[in-house]
Amino acid sequence: MTSAASPIQISKQQLDHINDKLKYLSPEEILKWAFITFPHLYQTTAFGLTGLVTIDMISKMFPESSEHPIDLIFIDTLHHFPQTYDLVQAVKEKYNSKIHEFKPLNVQDDIGFSKKYGEQLWETDDSYYDFLVKVEPSQRAYKQLGVLAVLTGRRKSQGGARGSLPVVEVEETSGTIKINPLCNWDFKQVKNYIDENKVPYNALLDLGYKSIGDWHSTVPVAEGEDERSGRWKGQAKTECGIHETSKFAHYLKQQNEANDHVSIATETKVEAKVPGPYIHRITSFPALNGQRTLKWNEKVRNLHDKYGPIVILSPSEVSVSGDHQFINDIYVKNFPKSTFYANFTNHGGKDNMFASLENDRHLKYKKLVLSLYSKSSIFSNKNPTRDTIVEKVGYLRDNVYESSVTGKRPDYINAKSEFNQHGKGHTDNGKWFNKSGRIANLGIDVYPLFGSLAMDVVSSFELGPENGTDLLLFPEKRDIIISHRLQASMSFWTTLMPRFWVWAATPAILKASETIEKWHLKLYQRAEENVPKFEAGRNLTTLETFKKNGLKGEYAYSFLTDNIFAGHETTAIQLTYMTYELSRPKHHYLQKLLQEELFRTFGKPRDKNDLIKDLEIVDKLPILEAIFQENSRVHPSIPGAEPRVTNRPYAVTLKSGGKVVLPPGIIISTLPYLMHRVESVFPESETFKPERWLPYEYENDADYEKRISYQQKYMMPFGKGVRMCLGMQLALIEMKLAVANLYWHFNSKIDQDWCKLTQYDDSSKIANPIKMGDSAIGANESDEEKMAMVDTYTTRPYNDECWLQWYEN
Numbered sequence: 001m002t003s004a005a006s007p008i009q010i011s012k013q014q015l016d017h018i019n020d021k022l023k024y025l026s027p028e029e030i031l032k033w034a035f036i037t038f039p040h041l042y043q044t045t046a047f048g049l050t051g052l053v054t055i056d057m058i059s060k061m062f063p064e065s066s067e068h069p070i071d072l073i074f075i076d077t078l079h080h081f082p083q084t085y086d087l088v089q090a091v092k093e094k095y096n097s098k099i100h101e102f103k104p105l106n107v108q109d110d111i112g113f114s115k116k117y118g119e120q121l122w123e124t125d126d127s128y129y130d131f132l133v134k135v136e137p138s139q140r141a142y143k144q145l146g147v148l149a150v151l152t153g154r155r156k157s158q159g160g161a162r163g164s165l166p167v168v169e170v171e172e173t174s175g176t177i178k179i180n181p182l183c184n185w186d187f188k189q190v191k192n193y194i195d196e197n198k199v200p201y202n203a204l205l206d207l208g209y210k211s212i213g214d215w216h217s218t219v220p221v222a223e224g225e226d227e228r229s230g231r232w233k234g235q236a237k238t239e240c241g242i243h244e245t246s247k248f249a250h251y252l253k254q255q256n257e258a259n260d261h262v263s264i265a266t267e268t269k270v271e272a273k274v275p276g277p278y279i280h281r282i283t284s285f286p287a288l289n290g291q292r293t294l295k296w297n298e299k300v301r302n303l304h305d306k307y308g309p310i311v312i313l314s315p316s317e318v319s320v321s322g323d324h325q326f327i328n329d330i331y332v333k334n335f336p337k338s339t340f341y342a343n344f345t346n347h348g349g350k351d352n353m354f355a356s357l358e359n360d361r362h363l364k365y366k367k368l369v370l371s372l373y374s375k376s377s378i379f380s381n382k383n384p385t386r387d388t389i390v391e392k393v394g395y396l397r398d399n400v401y402e403s404s405v406t407g408k409r410p411d412y413i414n415a416k417s418e419f420n421q422h423g424k425g426h427t428d429n430g431k432w433f434n435k436s437g438r439i440a441n442l443g444i445d446v447y448p449l450f451g452s453l454a455m456d457v458v459s460s461f462e463l464g465p466e467n468g469t470d471l472l473l474f475p476e477k478r479d480i481i482i483s484h485r486l487q488a489s490m491s492f493w494t495t496l497m498p499r500f501w502v503w504a505a506t507p508a509i510l511k512a513s514e515t516i517e518k519w520h521l522k523l524y525q526r527a528e529e530n531v532p533k534f535e536a537g538r539n540l541t542t543l544e545t546f547k548k549n550g551l552k553g554e555y556a557y558s559f560l561t562d563n564i565f566a567g568h569e570t571t572a573i574q575l576t577y578m579t580y581e582l583s584r585p586k587h588h589y590l591q592k593l594l595q596e597e598l599f600r601t602f603g604k605p606r607d608k609n610d611l612i613k614d615l616e617i618v619d620k621l622p623i624l625e626a627i628f629q630e631n632s633r634v635h636p637s638i639p640g641a642e643p644r645v646t647n648r649p650y651a652v653t654l655k656s657g658g659k660v661v662l663p664p665g666i667i668i669s670t671l672p673y674l675m676h677r678v679e680s681v682f683p684e685s686e687t688f689k690p691e692r693w694l695p696y697e698y699e700n701d702a703d704y705e706k707r708i709s710y711q712q713k714y715m716m717p718f719g720k721g722v723r724m725c726l727g728m729q730l731a732l733i734e735m736k737l738a739v740a741n742l743y744w745h746f747n748s749k750i751d752q753d754w755c756k757l758t759q760y761d762d763s764s765k766i767a768n769p770i771k772m773g774d775s776a777i778g779a780n781e782s783d784e785e786k787m788a789m790v791d792t793y794t795t796r797p798y799n800d801e802c803w804l805q806w807y808e809n
Contacts (some may be wrong), residue, residue, distance in 0.1 A: 010170055010177065013290050016634040022167040023184070028057055030149070030167060031180040033594070035061075035070070036471045038149035038177065042100075044073040044138070046080075048212060049180070049190045050153035050182050050203060056199045057181075059095050067349050068097035070151070073141050075104045077133040078110045079122075079214040083203045096348045100145060100339070102137040105647070105664075110358055122216055133214075140177055143316060144645060145339055145667050146284070155173035157186040158211070214538040249626065250806070273660040276303060276312035284314040291492050294791045297639055298773045299671050304674060308655025317667035319641065320652060321674045324713035331720040334359055335644035336441035338667045343498050347517070350558035354566070362723060363748065365559070368549045372539050375729040379615050382537050385730070388460045388468070393737050396453045397745060401608060404444040405746060413475055414445035414801065419482040421508075422799045425756055434711050435753045443751030443803040447796075449578045450738075451481040454571035458524065458727070462542040462560050464532035480519055481568070483512035485800060488569060491793050518559050546582045553717060563727060569794065571731050576802050577635035577770075578627065578739060579788055581688050583748040583804050586760060586767035590627065590690060591747050595809065597623045599742045604809075605745055615733050618740050626693035629735065632717035634688050639673030639772070642719060642792035672716045673772070681714050686769035746806045754803035755783045 002517035010018070017101035022030055031054070043058075045051035055068070062069045074088060092099055105111045113133075114121075121129040134141060139448065142149070142611060156165045165183045168177070187210065194201055202212055208220030243794025264333055272281070279286055290296035300319050303311040309322045320326045329335075337357045344355040353365040372376060378385045403410040424432050436440055452471035460468025471478050486509050491502040505513070527543055534540060540548065542563070546556035582591050602612055602619065650662045662668065677685040680691065692711070695704040725731070741746075758768065768784055772778075776788035777798055787802065789795040 012307065014170060015166075015170060018168050020712075025167075027181040027185065028061065030179065031057055031061065033789045034151065034179045034181070035150065038179075040146050040148040040252070042071050042145060042147050042149075043151040044075075044141075045153055046074070046213065047084060047202065048153050049090060049187075049194055049205070049210075050155055050185070052091070052199050052201055053185075053190055053193050054151055054153060054181060054720075055091060055095055055097065056193075056197055060603070064503075066096060070093045070146075072097050072099045072101050073136055073138075073145070073147075073150070074101050074135050075141070076101050077214055078103060078107065078113050079133070079216060081202075081204060081212065081215050081218075084212060085198060085203050087603045089490070094200060098345070098349050100141060100342070102141040104132050104137060105140075120216075120297035122214070140665055144667075145584070147176060151179050151181060153182070155183050155185055155190075158647065167568070175324060180573060185732065187437045187574075190575070204740070236612075245770075252535070264573060273319055273654070273658070274310055274312040274662075275307040280312045280314055282637055283313065283586075285323055286495060287317065288618050291496065291792075295670060295691050295773060297791045298775075300533075300671060310652045310660065314667075316665070317643070318652075318662065320668060320670050322678055324675070325677065326670050327713070327716055329650065330644050330670065331642070331716070331723070332609060334721050334723065335592050335668065336647055337362075338643040338645050340495050340643045343495050344562060346558040346561040347521075347554040350554050352558040352562045354562050355558075356402055359722075366722070368551075369545055369559075369723060369726070370541055371731060373481050375535070378541055378733060380730050382535075383539050384463055384465050384532075388465050389457055389615070389734050389737055390611060392453055392456045392472060393734075393741050394611050394740055396449070397470060397611070397741050399449060399475075400444065400742060400746060400806050404442050404804075405440060405808055406553040407438065407440040407442045409476075410442050411444045411488075413447060413478070415443075417801070419479055419486075420509075420800050423801050424799070425757075431752060434774065435620060438805075441805045441807050443754055443805050445801045446579055447572060447800065447802050448478050450575040451484075451568055451572035452735070453575075453738060454731075456665050458564050458567035458571075458730070462563055463523065464543075465529040466532055467527040467530055469523070480515070481572075483515045483519070484565060484569065485514055485796070486512040486566075488794060488796075520564070524557050524560065526724045544592060556642050558575065566725075567727050567731065570725075573794070574631060574635070574731075575735055575738060577787070578631040578735075579742070579748060579804060580750070580783075580797075580802050581631060581635075581770075582627070582743070583750050585750075585757070586764070587688065591743060593623050594627065594739075594743050595747070597621055598740060602744065607743065610745075612737065612744055614676050615737065615773045620738050621740070623690070623693060624740060626639050626690040628732070628740075629693045629715075630688060630690040633676040633682065633715060634686075635795070636672045636676060636717045636788065638647060638717075638719075638794050639671060639789070640673050640795075641669035642665050642716075643669040671783065674718060675714045678714055681711060684766075686771075687766050688769070689766070703726050742806075747809055748806050751803035751805050754801075755786050756781045756784045758784045796807060 011082065022033065025033070039650060043051065046389050055072070058070055059065075059068060088099065091097060104113060109114055110220075113695040117128075118124065121132075142150075154165055156163055165180055167180055167183055169178045169180070171178060193199070202209070204212055209218060210221045221496065247738065249261055251726075277286070287296070290299050293619070300311070300313070303313075304319065304321045304329070309326075310320045313319055320330075336359055339357065341355055342357055346352060353362060354363060356362040378384055380386065382394070403411050410433070412430060412433070414420070414423070415425045416430035417425035420426060449472075452469075452475075456469050456472050462468075469477070471481070473716070490501065490505060491505045492511060502510070527541070530542065539545075543556060543560060546552070546559060551559070581587055582594070598612070598621075600612075601617060603659055608675075646662050646666045646668055648664055650666075650668070651659050652662065653659055676682070677687050695701075699707075716727040718731075729771060760767070770784060770787050770789065772789040772795070778785040778787065780786060780799070786797065786799050788798045790798055
């Protein structure tokens with residue numbers, strides 16, 4: 001969940017009634033009740049014995065689940081024992097659990113903490129220490145994750161203030177509901193369960209530690225003492241502040257309110273200044289439902305049109321737009337990612353670069369492979385990537401020639417749309433195909449064709465040319481593209497409602513997900529058995545690079561799967577819309593301009609096997625570059641929001657001229673789809689006009705460069721900043737070389753057996769914009785209706801197909 005939800009209101013009378021009903025239930029029965037009753041349920045744990053029992057019980061409640069069904073929250077104080085950190089990893093591996101780790105703000109280790117706050121702060125000011133390492137991270141975790149209810153590991157038998165602990169309690173200041181499922185068990189019952197069920201536990205337990213916290217405030221327990229007597233030995237203290245409201249936390253809140261600084265108490269006050277619909281202030285439902293029903297990007301656009309540069313989307317989320325400074329502040333200056341991304345793990349919850357939330361963790365991963373993806377490495381003659389791209393583009397050209405130009409190998413598989421439920425042939429088994437009776441220049445579905453190109457290129461890059469896919473050579477294997485597309489259609493459930501993913505998935509999607517998992521693992525197994533031989537000076541493959549740096553098996557595969565999935569999908573979308581735009585009757589002049597540029601630069605092809613291979617020249621062709629820039633502006637593969645989280649107070653100017661200061665912990669984003677359509681920067685912003693990327697008549701070089709530089713400030717088709725798309729350079733040259741070779745040999749038109757071609761009279765100077773969302777679909781008959789962009793995080797053509805005819809030049 002990416003945004004804080006409204007607290008569940010429970011009166012004291014209701015709470016007493018609930019506890020009266022639950023007090024005689026077993027822990028398993030309490031856990032089942034909690035799972036069914038509370039949305040946004042998490043377990044907060046320091047991996048003590050009781051928490052470990054809870055984790056194991058939950059896993060046994062859902063034996064069919066490949067991932068642990070309830071996410072864990074771990075507050076890393078930076079002062080845990082090494083054995084505790086070892087246990088965290090062991091739990092993660094045994095239970096496939098997703099663990100959200102939160103540290104004190106702006107420090108990464110105990111040394112940095114001491115430098116910032118002083119040596120041994122737990123001795124000089126223990127309340128302040130508790131707030132910094134436990135209370136504040138806990139509050140931040142609950143806020144960022146949208147926590148309404150948490151499972152804890154507290155029990156009555158632990159003594160102290162816990163002696164009268166109920167099953168359910170409500171946190172005084174935040175309203176968070178805390179469920180203590182094992183509150184009635186004693187230490188012996190807990191330890192017996194651990195032993196009988198072979199649950200991993202902290203190695204310090206065998207050394208006499210029964211309750212384990214920070215190393216500086218935990219000692220072994222003597223025989224006969226309360227199990228928590230080893231915590232804060234000799235101090236009149238039994239809690240750290242997470243489970244009771246510390247005096248210092250109250251004091252700090254009062255100070256923050258006075259200074260208009262960060263605090264949970266001031267959050268509502270600050271957000272009240274942000275314009276937007278009232279319902280967005282009290283619930284996340286409109287935002288969630290808008291994304292579920294594929295209407296959210298357009299909804300956010302309308303909100304900005306009405307309210308200005310900043311609008312509230314949910315109680316703890318805002319959208320900003322209209323000013324390139326937002327891109328710079330949020331993405332270039334690198335606000336941390338929101339939990340939206342955390343669910344992009346693969347192979348049983350294994351981490352990867354895209355899913356990593358913390359900036360330091362992302363940077364650590366990126367440094368391992370950054371040099372592989374650099375433009376110089378991709379273009380280098382020493383590495384196989386250059387030859388691979390040229391070879392695959394040659395296969396692409398051959399596919400177009402054989403399936404469309406000569407008609408020798410018609411695209412019957414895609415015409416039937418057996419697995420594409422949105423395709424034209426899905427209901428008539430492909431009878432529509434070639435109704436006009438052409439012998440040559442048949443229609444071909446370029447969407448899966450470009451997906452095959454991208455899959456062959458990216459898999460060869462990641463695993464080595466010998467181990468990549470060969471979809472361009474074998475069309476019968478391309479159903480894996482459809483499987484990926486089916487799984488991609490679940491992005492809302494993957495990112496925002498993962499707990500209900502299995503419930504929401506159709507049988508076809510469940511099968512596709514299983515197929516993809518097996519397909520990827522088989523691909524990697526082949527690469528493990530067939531390690532490419534490299535000469536001195538050549539790069540290792542991505543897989544071998546990860547292995548060299550200690551990431552092996554599924555821990556490495558998760559990175560590869562993310563790269564392959566995203567790399568082939570976004571490239572296919574870009575190439576599909578680019579060739580469609582060039583094929584529209586109003587844009588045939590652009591084909592001619594591009595072909596003149598190609599002929600002028602390379603001459604005409606000597607024969608059908610001739611290939612443009614010079615990457616450096618292709619990369620700098622002005623007209624080709626202009627077409628690419630305009631296509632990525634109008635049809636960004638990812639038009640949806642890239643949510644980040646403010647980690648410092650952030651001021652935004654309102655439409656009225658006033659200012660609002662967002663506190664840390666607010667989810668903030670901008671839509672590439674909207675930034676690319678700022679009218680003052682891109683006049684007639686909805687229309688496809690590559691000319692805006694070329695020099696205007698009478699415009700000198702300095703003015704042209706200044707204008708292009710300013711336009712680029714609003715562009716983010718590959719993201720922006722240190723977290724922008726790692727494979728951008730690979731994708732760009734792959735796409736440019738593909739389009740250059742296709743239009744060097746051929747010209748294209750829209751297949752009128754597939755759709756009604758939109759007609760224009762002579763007075764129409766420009767083609768209609770291709771719109772986004774259901775409202776653009778109309779009767780779903782014309783080319784412009786069929787190519788409407790789906791309103792989601794990663795877009796695609798509404799019908800998941802695009803049929804073009806190709807002719808020799």
